[in-house]
Amino acid sequence: MFALTTIDTETYIRDVLPLTASLWAGSLSREDYATDYRATASSAWGQRRLRTLAMRVDGRVAASCKRYARTLRCGTRRFSAVGIGAVFTPSDLRRRGYATAMLGALLDAERAAGTDLAYLFSDIGAAFYASLGFIALPSRQMTLRADALAQERLPLLVLDPYNPAALRRTFDVHEARRQYAFVRTTLDWEFQRLHTARRAGRGQPLVLGVRRGRTLAAYVSGRRVPAADAFVVDEFACAGEDDAHAIVPLLRAAAGDLRKVQGWLPPAGARHALGRAAVRKRSEGIAMILPLSAAARAAWARSAEAVLHADADPVWSTDHI
Numbered sequence: 001m002f003a004l005t006t007i008d009t010e011t012y013i014r015d016v017l018p019l020t021a022s023l024w025a026g027s028l029s030r031e032d033y034a035t036d037y038r039a040t041a042s043s044a045w046g047q048r049r050l051r052t053l054a055m056r057v058d059g060r061v062a063a064s065c066k067r068y069a070r071t072l073r074c075g076t077r078r079f080s081a082v083g084i085g086a087v088f089t090p091s092d093l094r095r096r097g098y099a100t101a102m103l104g105a106l107l108d109a110e111r112a113a114g115t116d117l118a119y120l121f122s123d124i125g126a127a128f129y130a131s132l133g134f135i136a137l138p139s140r141q142m143t144l145r146a147d148a149l150a151q152e153r154l155p156l157l158v159l160d161p162y163n164p165a166a167l168r169r170t171f172d173v174h175e176a177r178r179q180y181a182f183v184r185t186t187l188d189w190e191f192q193r194l195h196t197a198r199r200a201g202r203g204q205p206l207v208l209g210v211r212r213g214r215t216l217a218a219y220v221s222g223r224r225v226p227a228a229d230a231f232v233v234d235e236f237a238c239a240g241e242d243d244a245h246a247i248v249p250l251l252r253a254a255a256g257d258l259r260k261v262q263g264w265l266p267p268a269g270a271r272h273a274l275g276r277a278a279v280r281k282r283s284e285g286i287a288m289i290l291p292l293s294a295a296a297r298a299a300w301a302r303s304a305e306a307v308l309h310a311d312a313d314p315v316w317s318t319d320h321i
Contacts, residue, residue, distance in 0.1 A: 002055045002062070002098070004105040009041040012052040015061050020088050027201045036198065045190040055102040063089045063098040067106065068321050071183040072117065074299050078183065079116035082106075085321040087120075103132055107292070116296040121320050122286040134288040135300075137307060137314050140265040142277040146231070146255035150248050154210045159219065161205035164192045167237070170209075170216045174237035178269045180303065182319050192318060196234075199223060203232060208250050215239055218246040220254055221318075222263065231255040233263030235316045236270060247273040264317040271312035287315055 007015070013034045025033040040046050054064040068083035084106070089099045107118060122129055126136040159166055168189060175181045182188075196205050203223030209216050218238040224231050231254045238244045247270075251261050265271065265279055291297040307314055 002057060002101055002105075004053055004055055004102055004109070007052050007054045007061075007064075009038060009052070012041075012054075012064070013037060016052070016054070016064050016088065019090055020086065023088075024086065040194050040198075043190060043194060045187045045194065048187055049191070053102070053106060055098055055105070057093070057098065061090070062093050062096075063087070063102040065102065065106070066321070070188070071185075072180065073183050074180040074303065077295075077299070079293075079296055079299070080114070081182075082110050082115050082118050083321045084118060084120040099128075100132070107132070107290070111292050114293065116291070116293045117300075118290045118292060120288050122288055123284045125283075126286050126288060129288050132290070134290045135304075137287040137289060138265075138310060138312075139282045139286040140279050140313055141282050142263060142265045142274070142279050144251070144261040144274065144277045146252060146259055146261055149252040149255070149261065151252050152246070152249035154246060154249055154253070156250075156253055157209040157211060157216075159207040159209050161196050161207045161221065162193055164189050164196070164221075167207070167209075167216065167219055167221070170219060170239045171235075171237045173239050174269065178267060180307075180314070181267070182315065195318060196221075199234075206231070206254055208254050210243075210246050210250065212239070212243065217243040218250060220247065220250040222254060224254070224256070224258060226258065228260070228262070229258050230260040230262045231258050233261060233266075233317075235318045236266070236273070238273070244273045248275070264315075265313040267314060267316060268310055268312040285317070285320055287313070 017034055017037060018030060021030050021033050028036060041050060049069045051067040053067055054061045056062060065087045066085045068085060070081045070083055072079045072081045087099055110118060120129060203225035206224055207219060207221040209219035211217055220236040222231055222233040236247050238247060255261050291300045
């Protein structure tokens with residue numbers, strides 16, 4: 001019998017991060033990778049919403065993961081959600097069932113605690129998580145030719161990508177039109193700030209907006225990535241249906257001299273603002289869910305067909321963990 005335990009930040013940095021740097025550090029050095037994780041864990045969001053878990057065998061970490069706490073809104077009802085990320089087993093201990101045992105213990109604990117559902121974003125293919133009961137959701141990538149996007153003279157605002165609070169009202173109004181969405185609280189906006197900082201190594205962050213009176217009517221956020229000749233969209237929102245026309249010109253302006261606009265296919269309520277786009281399935285970041293409570297299972301039974309056959313994805317790339 002193997003016990004699932006919570007491990008502190010410094011233990012995780014010492015025992016796990018050196019092994020995962022080649023997978024998830026990107027362009028960061030190991031030292032910067034550890035510094036980045038330490039800053040995330042010590043943030044208000046990290047202290048309240050993030051835990052690192054491990055299963056040890058003979059004192060050694062045989063499997064580890066991160067646990068994230070969020071809330072999902074479905075209509076007017078809210079469900080407690082646990083996100084699972086950074087699932088890892090050292091290479092010499094793989095194929096012994098340690099990750100399966102760890103996740104099974106975690107899911108059992110969440111059921112007992114009354115958590116409504118679990119979710120994750122798979123980068124290794126869905127089969128492993130499907131064997132645990134997770135359901136793969138539509139996960140697609142879009143590409144648009146920047147020079148084919150409509151241009152419009154707009155009084156553009158360049159917004160601070162590290163101050164997402166300025167976007168909050170517009171985003172909340174936009175998301176309220178969706179049937180289901182992750183709730184984004186003050187702590188979750190802190191996560192978005194950390195998210196932007198982590199992505200800065202993969203392109204120049206850029207947020208463009210336009211006002212209607214004193215209200216931020218619409219904005220787009222993402223990264224300019226010259227190496228890919230693309231503006232990569234993270235999310236966008238508009239305060240009202242009459243403001244949706246600004247999204248495409250904002251994307252065109254954000255692309256500038258870059259040839260493409262790319263990103264995850266936006267969720268319902270936003271997808272229609274783009275018009276036609278080249279769409280393909282993603283091989284990474286595949287969204288998956290597992291209803292845990294009776295209420296969540298009932299809600300999924302009512303929503304499954306619409307979600308699985310929608311022409312939009314269920315989440316923004318900024319929901320990725």
